[in-house]
Amino acid sequence: MLKIQKMISTLKENTEIILPENGLEEKLVQAGKENRKLIIKLGFDPTAPDLHLGHAVVLKKLKQFQELGHQIVIVVGSFTARIGDPTGKNKARKPLTAGEVRHNAETYISQLSKVIDVEKTKIVFNSEWLDSLPFSDIIQLMSKVTVARLMHRKDFSKRFAENTPIAMHELMYPVLQGFDSVQISCDIEMGGTDQLFNCTMGRQLQESHGQPPQTVMCMPLLKGLDSREKMSKSLNNTIGLTDEPNEMFGKAMSIPDSLIDEFIDLTTDFSPDEKEALKQRIRNGENPMNIKKLIAGNIVRQYHHPEAAEHADRFFISQFQNKNPQEQAFEAVSIDSVFPAQRTINLVELCHRLKNGESKSFVRRLIENGGVKINRVTKTDPQEEIELQQGIKIRIGKRGFFELS
Amino acid sequence: MLKIQKMISTLKENTEIILPENGLEEKLVQAGKENRKLIIKLGFDPTAPDLHLGHAVVLKKLKQFQELGHQIVIVVGSFTARIGDPTGKNKARKPLTAGEVRHNAETYISQLSKVIDVEKTKIVFNSEWLDSLPFSDIIQLMSKVTVARLMHRKDFSKRFAENTPIAMHELMYPVLQGFDSVQISCDIEMGGTDQLFNCTMGRQLQESHGQPPQTVMCMPLLKGLDSREKMSKSLNNTIGLTDEPNEMFGKAMSIPDSLIDEFIDLTTDFSPDEKEALKQRIRNGENPMNIKKLIAGNIVRQYHHPEAAEHADRFFISQFQNKNPQEQAFEAVSIDSVFPAQRTINLVELCHRLKNGESKSFVRRLIENGGVKINRVTKTDPQEEIELQQGIKIRIGKRGFFELS
Numbered sequence: 001m002l003k004i005q006k007m008i009s010t011l012k013e014n015t016e017i018i019l020p021e022n023g024l025e026e027k028l029v030q031a032g033k034e035n036r037k038l039i040i041k042l043g044f045d046p047t048a049p050d051l052h053l054g055h056a057v058v059l060k061k062l063k064q065f066q067e068l069g070h071q072i073v074i075v076v077g078s079f080t081a082r083i084g085d086p087t088g089k090n091k092a093r094k095p096l097t098a099g100e101v102r103h104n105a106e107t108y109i110s111q112l113s114k115v116i117d118v119e120k121t122k123i124v125f126n127s128e129w130l131d132s133l134p135f136s137d138i139i140q141l142m143s144k145v146t147v148a149r150l151m152h153r154k155d156f157s158k159r160f161a162e163n164t165p166i167a168m169h170e171l172m173y174p175v176l177q178g179f180d181s182v183q184i185s186c187d188i189e190m191g192g193t194d195q196l197f198n199c200t201m202g203r204q205l206q207e208s209h210g211q212p213p214q215t216v217m218c219m220p221l222l223k224g225l226d227s228r229e230k231m232s233k234s235l236n237n238t239i240g241l242t243d244e245p246n247e248m249f250g251k252a253m254s255i256p257d258s259l260i261d262e263f264i265d266l267t268t269d270f271s272p273d274e275k276e277a278l279k280q281r282i283r284n285g286e287n288p289m290n291i292k293k294l295i296a297g298n299i300v301r302q303y304h305h306p307e308a309a310e311h312a313d314r315f316f317i318s319q320f321q322n323k324n325p326q327e328q329a330f331e332a333v334s335i336d337s338v339f340p341a342q343r344t345i346n347l348v349e350l351c352h353r354l355k356n357g358e359s360k361s362f363v364r365r366l367i368e369n370g371g372v373k374i375n376r377v378t379k380t381d382p383q384e385e386i387e388l389q390q391g392i393k394i395r396i397g398k399r400g401f402f403e404l405s
Numbered sequence: 406m407l408k409i410q411k412m413i414s415t416l417k418e419n420t421e422i423i424l425p426e427n428g429l430e431e432k433l434v435q436a437g438k439e440n441r442k443l444i445i446k447l448g449f450d451p452t453a454p455d456l457h458l459g460h461a462v463v464l465k466k467l468k469q470f471q472e473l474g475h476q477i478v479i480v481v482g483s484f485t486a487r488i489g490d491p492t493g494k495n496k497a498r499k500p501l502t503a504g505e506v507r508h509n510a511e512t513y514i515s516q517l518s519k520v521i522d523v524e525k526t527k528i529v530f531n532s533e534w535l536d537s538l539p540f541s542d543i544i545q546l547m548s549k550v551t552v553a554r555l556m557h558r559k560d561f562s563k564r565f566a567e568n569t570p571i572a573m574h575e576l577m578y579p580v581l582q583g584f585d586s587v588q589i590s591c592d593i594e595m596g597g598t599d600q601l602f603n604c605t606m607g608r609q610l611q612e613s614h615g616q617p618p619q620t621v622m623c624m625p626l627l628k629g630l631d632s633r634e635k636m637s638k639s640l641n642n643t644i645g646l647t648d649e650p651n652e653m654f655g656k657a658m659s660i661p662d663s664l665i666d667e668f669i670d671l672t673t674d675f676s677p678d679e680k681e682a683l684k685q686r687i688r689n690g691e692n693p694m695n696i697k698k699l700i701a702g703n704i705v706r707q708y709h710h711p712e713a714a715e716h717a718d719r720f721f722i723s724q725f726q727n728k729n730p731q732e733q734a735f736e737a738v739s740i741d742s743v744f745p746a747q748r749t750i751n752l753v754e755l756c757h758r759l760k761n762g763e764s765k766s767f768v769r770r771l772i773e774n775g776g777v778k779i780n781r782v783t784k785t786d787p788q789e790e791i792e793l794q795q796g797i798k799i800r801i802g803k804r805g806f807f808e809l810s
Contacts, residue, residue, distance in 0.1 A: 083544045135538050139488045142573035147552075148565065150573065160553065168547035168555065168580065175573065 004028070011064055013272065014057070014265055016193050016220045019200060023215030027187050030212075031070070038070040038187040041214070043177060043195075046081045047096060049107040051114075052238035053299070054222040054231035057266045058190050059115040061219055065188075066116055073122045074112070075180045076105050079130035080173060101125075114241045114303055129183050130176060144208040145175050145201070153197040174198045178205040186214045193218040194230075222266050227256045236362050239267075245304045249312035250320070250399045252296035257288045260295070268298040319401065330403035335388050347372070348382045354394060354402050363396075371397050409433070416469055418677065419462070419670055421598050421625045424605060428620030432592050435617075436475070443475040443592040446619070448582060448600075451486045452501060454512040456519075457643035458704070459627040459636035462671050463595055464520040466624055470593075471521055478527045479517070480585045481510050484535035485578060506530075519646045519708055534588050535581060549613040550580050550606070558602040583607040591619045598623040599635075627671050632661045641767050644672075649761075650709045654717035655804040657701035658725070662693045665700070673703040724806060735808035740793050752777065753787045759799060759807050768801075776802050 011024060018024050031038045042062060051059075062072050081096045081104075096104070105123070112118055133141075150171050151157050159166050174197065181189055181202030189199045196218050203213035221230040224237025231238050239251045255263060260282060264275050278291055293313065300309035318329050338353060339345060345353075351363040351372060366372060367382045373395040374386065386392075394402045416429060423429050436443045447467060456464075467477050486501045486509075501509070510528070517523055538546075555576050556562050564571050579602065586594055586607030594604045601623050608618035626635040629642025636643050644656045660668060665687060669680050683696055698718065705714040723734045743758060744750060750758075756768040756777060771777060772787045778800040779791065791797075799807045 079540070083541055130540055133540050135484075135535055135540070135543060136488055138540060138543060139574045139577070142577060143575075145573045146570040147556075147561075147573060147576055148568065148570065151552075156552075163553065165551040165553065168550045168552060168576065169544045170548075171552055171573065171576075172544070172547060 007068060011061070014219060015061065015217055017196060017216070017218035019196070019203075019216040019218075024188070024217065027215050031187070038065065039073055039184060040065045040070050041073050041075060041181060041184060041186040041189045043075045043077060043180065043189075043191070043198075044105075044108055045077050046101045046104040046108065048233065049104040049111070050233055051108070051111040051241045052231055052233065053241070053267050054192075054224075054238070056115055056241060057219045057222050058192060059112065060269075061190060061217070063116045066120060071122060072116060072120070073124060073184050073186070074109075075184065076101070076108075076123065076125045077177075078105070078125040079127040080176065082127065083169075111241050124184065126176070126180050126183075130179075141175060141179060141205070142172065144205060145178075147171070149204075150174060174201045175205070178202040181214050182206050182209045182211060185211060188215045188217055190217050190219070192221045192230075194221060220266065223259055223262060225251055225255055227259050236359070239299065241303055243303075245300045245308035245312040246315045247399065248300050248303065249296045249309070249316050252299050253289075253292050253316060253320070254398070255292065260288060260291055263295050264291075268295055269302055270298060319399075330393055330401045332405045333402045335390065335404050339388055342388055344385045344387050346382070347379055347384045347386055350386055350394070351396050351400075355396055355400055366397055412473060416466070419624060420466065420622055422601060422621070422623035424601070424608075424621040424623075429593070429622065432620050436592070443470065444478055444589060445470045445475050446478050446480055446586060446589060446591040446594045448480045448482060448585065448594075448596070448603075449510075449513055450482050451506045451509040451513065453638065454509040454516070455638055456513070456516040456646045457636055457638065458646070458672050459597075459629075459643070461520055461646060462624045462627050463597060464517065465674075466595060466622070468521045471525060476527060477521060477525070478529060478589050478591070479514075480589065481506070481513075481528065481530045482582075483510070483530040484532040485581065487532065488574075516646050529589065531581070531585050531588070535584075546580060546584060546610070547577065549610060550583075552576070554609075555579060579603045579606045580610070583610040586619050587611050587614045587616060590616060593620045593622055595622050595624070597626050597635075599626060625671065628664055628667060630656055630659055632664050641764070644704065646708055648708075650705045650713035650717040651720045652804070653705050653708065654701045654714070654721050655725070657704050658694075658697050658721060659803070660697065665693060665696055668700050669696075673700055674707055675703060724804075735798055735806045737810045738807045740795065740809050744793050747793055749790045749792050751787070752784055752789045752791055755791050755799070756801050756805075760801055760805055771802055 008025060008028065012018070027038055040062060042058065066072050078098075078101045081101050082098060083095060105125075109118055109123060112121070151160060153174065156166055156171070158164075177198045178201035180186075182205050186202060186206070189202055191199055196216065199214075199216040199218070203216065206213045223229070224231040224235055225239070226235070226237045229235055229237070239248055243251065252263070252267075261279055264270070264278050268275065270278065278294065282288060282291055293316075296316075297309040297313055300312050315329065333354060335342075347367060348360050348364050351367065352358060352360050355363065363372075364382045368380055370378050370380060372379050375393055376395075388404060390404055392404050394400075394404070396402070413430060413433065417423070425431075432443055445467060447463065471477050483503075483506045486506050487503065488500060510530075514523055514528060517526070556565060558579065561571055561576070563569075582603045583606035585591075587610050591607060591611070594600075594607055596604055601621065604619075604621040604623070608621065611618045628634070629636040629640055630644070631640070631642045634640055634642070644653055648656065657668070657672075666684055669675065669683050673680070675683065683699065687693060687696055698721075701721075702714040702718055705717050720734065738759060740747075752772060753765050753768050756772065757763060757765050760768065769787045773785055775783050775785060777784050780798055781800075793809060795809055797809050799805075799809070801807070
């Protein structure tokens with residue numbers, strides 16, 4: 001009995017919403033009685049395969065379920081991604097080809113393996129059941145849900161009130177996500193708190209299909225490095241799960257002090273006691289830098305090997321704690337391999353490639369705001385052609401130091 | 406040129422809404438240039454195959470187009486009728502079997518022949534294209550329409566404001582009706598004014614499918630015999646196209662004086678000059694009864710042979726203008742053929758059968774309100790068992806006089 005209570009308390013750790021309140025206990029008891037695995041669902045939008053620490057908050061909870069022997073099912077939203085948003089109002093939703101969906105899903109799955117055991121995970125594509133759904137079944141499905149219910153979703157009601165167009169098919173998407181739960185007979189659907197509405201839709205549709213409604217567990221949305229909004233690739237405020245150790249360490253060190261507690265809770269794998277002790281040290285007035293280093297090291301250890309964390313720590317000291325830029329370590333970049341057969345390159349393109357594909361609009365803003373230097377001279381014209389010569393030193397933003405070789 | 410103007414003025418006669426305003430002229434000119442027939446659409450809901458004079462207002466306009474050589478296309482809403490309204494809130498929309506749809510369509514078509522030339526009419530079923538529509542096409546279709554646009558339909562906005570549930574699939578139906586117009590490349594969609602919203606949906610979808618948008622022509626909704634609401638079978642205030650001549654004549658005579666002008670315009674086939682002359686006679690103070698007789702006779706002549714109109718006129722005089730009920734003509738009803746092998750029958754059932762299947766709930770109310778007499782004795786218990794004896798006289802409401810024989 002003590003064991004079950006410990007299990008429940010672990011699963012509830014960091015969880016922000018459980019619906020219904022006792023839904024987790026009920027599902028665990030039921031699975032125990034029936035001697036079966038719980039089916040734990042996570043939906044994945046294949047338009048955005050790059051995972052960051054915000055996604056990891058949910059994935060770590062999945063990992064806990066997996067370690068308890070339950071069945072994780074990743075539902076790839078291949079149907080909706082292939083349809084896209086034909087209104088074209090939201091560029092992020094332009095339709096993907098079947099090949100792009102497959103490629104994104106592969107990228108996603110390989111990144112998943114940084115947190116959960118992919119071998120034990122079931123991956124399904126919702127186009128399997130949605131592509132061939134007869135229209136009459138679709139009408140039956142839509143008849144189960146009222147317009148008023150759908151309009152309760154915050155973004156819908158807001159847009160409706162502001163006369164911002166909502167296309168009819170957008171209103172259908174949450175119903176389809178709910179139908180995915182019916183198809184896999186889901187016990188628990190996981191998501192960020194922004195998925196609460198869509199996940200409860202699954203409960204309603206399961207009930208109308210004669211299934212016990214799933215429990216919904218929502219994890220908090222990790223704030224981005226800028227501390228203002230949630231971590232999101234489009235806001236350029238992420239730590240990616242595939243970031244290099246030095247990059248990961250440096251980004252973690254850049255969080256404002258106000259985020260320290262949240263990062264301790266949501267990004268580290270310290271035990272609850274260790275987490276509490278770290279927070280206490282802050283409250284006792286210790287220099288926040290010390291605690292951030294422990295967080296940054298912990299993060300790097302989770303996604304890379306332990307030596308990488310130590311190395312990143314030393315690299316950070318050499319670059320940032322020693323304030324003299326002349327002595328900073330510049331990463332050597334081979335002209336021949338990164339810029340083969342090129343003599344000159346325009347500044348935006350140069351920074352874009354050196355920063356591992358950082359978006360060109362972001363790089364352009366950085367240049368215009370004086371954030372890029374070549375041989376210590378600030379360059380503000382994004383279109384300037386730069387000669388690719390050995391030995392020139394390029395500084396991009398706070399954490400990018402490169403020397404051509 | 407004079408001929409075209411006369412044609413347009415005939416087509417505009419009685420028409421309440423033409424959208425866009427010059428849409429009729431444009432379509433006629435276009436068809437003339439391209440030397441082709443216009444495609445004139447009328448949607449038919451196969452749940453309600455019994456046609457009345459209200460429907461005839463639209464059908465007569467179709468007939469005018471047909472006589473000008475254009476192509477009438479009746480779209481039977483077989484898809485939606487077979488799906489029905491699974492929420493069950495509206496009993497009228499319970500799903501029909503394929504057999505019921507076929508049967509109702511046949512009934513409808515045979516009644517259509519009372520107004521238009523069915524041989525020259527194209528009848529299509531929208532399940533032909535909707536049954537097999539892939540889900541991805543449905544999503545594309547729904548993406549063309551905004552929720553706000555659909556919520557403009559009066560009944561939707563009213564229900565939404567009153568928190569009366571609207572199921573999602575209900576919101577999809579107008580889009581499907583619009584898609585029917587795309588499928589048949591409709592030039593002009595006809596309907597009652599209550600169909601304006603659904604018909605304009607067709608314009609929008611045709612445009613988004615690269616077709617010239619249809620013109621919408623809406624005919625006024627004929628008031629029912631009670632003059633309060635539109636003529637509708639569920640309100641028991643109709644003159645059916647298949648009503649017997651005496652019934653038809655008597656019902657037409659029962660309209661209140663305030664409806665005379667409207668009935669002259671919308672139910673008779675008098676010429677515009679004749680119509681104007683009739684209205685003038687009313688304004689000059691002539692007894693409205695005289696004009697109603699001309700209307701009633703004209704209606705009977707349209708749907709039965711001319712002698713039937715004369716006979717109905719005489720029958721009406723014998724029954725209603727002679728106010729002594731004892732001298733009224735009672736229609737002889739053979740016990741053996743209408744009630745074979747029965748000795749007694751309950752009162753509701755008796756009236757239901759004598760009145761050609763008039764709804765039992767209507768008959769029950771009539772009895773309870775003192776509208777039924779047997780041998781001049783008012784009977785108010787709908788469940789009373791009546792002995793079926795030759796010679797008994799049964800009076801049902803104002804126009805039902807029967808004598809068992």
